[in-house]
Amino acid sequence: RKEVEQDPGPFNVPEGATVAFNCTYSNSASQSFFWYRQDCRKEPKLLMSVYSSGNEDGRFTAQLNRASQYISLLIRDSKLSDSATYLCVVNNGRTSYDKVIFGPGTSLSVIP
Amino acid sequence: GAVVSQHPSWVICKSGTSVKIECRSLDFQATTMFWYRQFPKQSLMLMATSNEGSKATYEQGVEKDKFLINHASLTLSTLTVTSAHPEDSSFYICSAAGASEPQETQYFGPGTRLLVL
Numbered sequence: 001r002k003e004v005e006q007d008p009g010p011f012n013v014p015e016g017a018t019v020a021f022n023c024t025y026s027n028s029a030s031q032s033f034f035w036y037r038q039d040c041r042k043e044p045k046l047l048m049s050v051y052s053s054g055n056e057d058g059r060f061t062a063q064l065n066r067a068s069q070y071i072s073l074l075i076r077d078s079k080l081s082d083s084a085t086y087l088c089v090v091n092n093g094r095t096s097y098d099k100v101i102f103g104p105g106t107s108l109s110v111i112p
Numbered sequence: 113g114a115v116v117s118q119h120p121s122w123v124i125c126k127s128g129t130s131v132k133i134e135c136r137s138l139d140f141q142a143t144t145m146f147w148y149r150q151f152p153k154q155s156l157m158l159m160a161t162s163n164e165g166s167k168a169t170y171e172q173g174v175e176k177d178k179f180l181i182n183h184a185s186l187t188l189s190t191l192t193v194t195s196a197h198p199e200d201s202s203f204y205i206c207s208a209a210g211a212s213e214p215q216e217t218q219y220f221g222p223g224t225r226l227l228v229l
Contacts, residue, residue, distance in 0.1 A: 045220070
């Protein structure tokens, strides 16, 4: 079993739609969690960190369920510019000095 | 946010040559840098962890004699792909740890595309 798994996708949604991505991780000792987005032929960029209390940044909401080892990302009112691959990232440590593990990514295409 | 640069952004080389890729942290000191490789339609796979002033730690299956890593200063790590072959063609990305905020986040360079003919 892979350490980090994500919805395989791709997701093709119309502008304005709400879309949710799921991610599961296998190491119950994992400490910190992130969502990154990666545009085609570019490096990953941090979208948001994920906290147990849940967090929201504009149209984006991230949730963490430690008991189920599950992370989610909700995008409301999708824009064309949201088209990208979304990577779930898990850190088994607490700092940026620790190795992180990338999920395989979920591709999103927002259609006019 | 913290800035990490990579050079070159594109490399095309003949099979058997060696290629050096540089990763620099521009506005912070990075005691730890990571090197990843990404093949088409796949996610990033960690190759090695580079610590300033010490030997790199390689992930299982990554040949340390083929992928030479040098982290000689707090702002520069280099990855040399020795005797490159077509199967080494990939997108190589570095990341750096050590920026002050947020402390748990690594910052990624823009990546280097390597094509070995």
